[in-house]
Amino acid sequence: MANAPRYIEELIESLMQFPGVGRKGAERIAYFIIRSEKTVGKNLIQALDNVNDMLGNCSSCGMVFLNEEVDTNSMGTKDCSCRSDRNSEYICVVENVEDAIKIENTNSYDGLFHVLGGAISPLDGIGPSDLSIDKLLERLNSDIKEIIIATNPSTSGNATALYLEKILKDKEVKISRLAVGLPVGSNLEYIDDKTISTAIAGRVKLN
Numbered sequence: 712m713a714n715a716p717r718y719i720e721e722l723i724e725s726l727m728q729f730p731g732v733g734r735k736g737a738e739r740i741a742y743f744i745i746r747s748e749k750t751v752g753k754n755l756i757q758a759l760d761n762v763n764d765m766l767g768n769c770s771s772c773g774m775v776f777l778n779e780e781v782d783t784n785s786m787g788t789k790d791c792s793c794r795s796d797r798n799s800e801y802i803c804v805v806e807n808v809e810d811a812i813k814i815e816n817t818n819s820y821d822g823l824f825h826v827l828g829g830a831i832s833p834l835d836g837i838g839p840s841d842l843s844i845d846k847l848l849e850r851l852n853s854d855i856k857e858i859i860i861a862t863n864p865s866t867s868g869n870a871t872a873l874y875l876e877k878i879l880k881d882k883e884v885k886i887s888r889l890a891v892g893l894p895v896g897s898n899l900e901y902i903d904d905k906t907i908s909t910a911i912a913g914r915v916k917l918n
């Protein structure tokens with residue numbers, strides 16, 4: 712029993728490393744695990760092991776991939792499978808891996824992705840050099856016809872989109888950005904002014 716609090720504390724401190732989990736939240740999860748059937752903790756360990764062992768991060772595009780899909784070439788470096796079976800005319804630039812997966816799950820896009828690893832936010836000390844913009848420029852070649860900027864419609868997402876537009880404008884590539892406007896299935900009456908004014912600015916031509 713003497714060491715029990717130390718082990719609980721170690722679990723709480725590990726949980727506190729996750730985004731959005733503070734001391735109180737970490738304590739709730741830790742005591743939940745301790746009270747639960749052993750299978751709850753074991754399933755969590757298995758899921759964490761799978762993610763650690765089976766997934767890798769591509770050093771070029773920043774996407775995650777299944778380790779078993781990776782080819783190790785003669786240089787001993789790993790090539791991400793996203794380079795092979797995708798439509799290489801398009802690169803969709805996103806802030807994070809989860810944004811790319813969200814777009815992928817719509818089944819409406821079959822091109823390449825590029826994960827920036829965040830967005831420009833001077834208040835948080837994040838500038839262009841903290842994002843993988845240099846890697847994006849390295850990926851430009853004659854196959855790539857269009858860069859689709861899919862950063863969030865937020866202050867930092869907009870700042871990032873403007874920056875990308877500036878550095879890409881003299882390249883031989885079309886630049887587009889995801890449309891921003893009214894949510895599908897919504898009612899104007901319930902939509903905030905900012906969203907409506909953005910939708911008016913971004914209206915599309917019908918004839």
Ligand SMILES: [Zn+2]
Nearest residue numbers: 769772791793
């Ligand atoms: Zn890749």
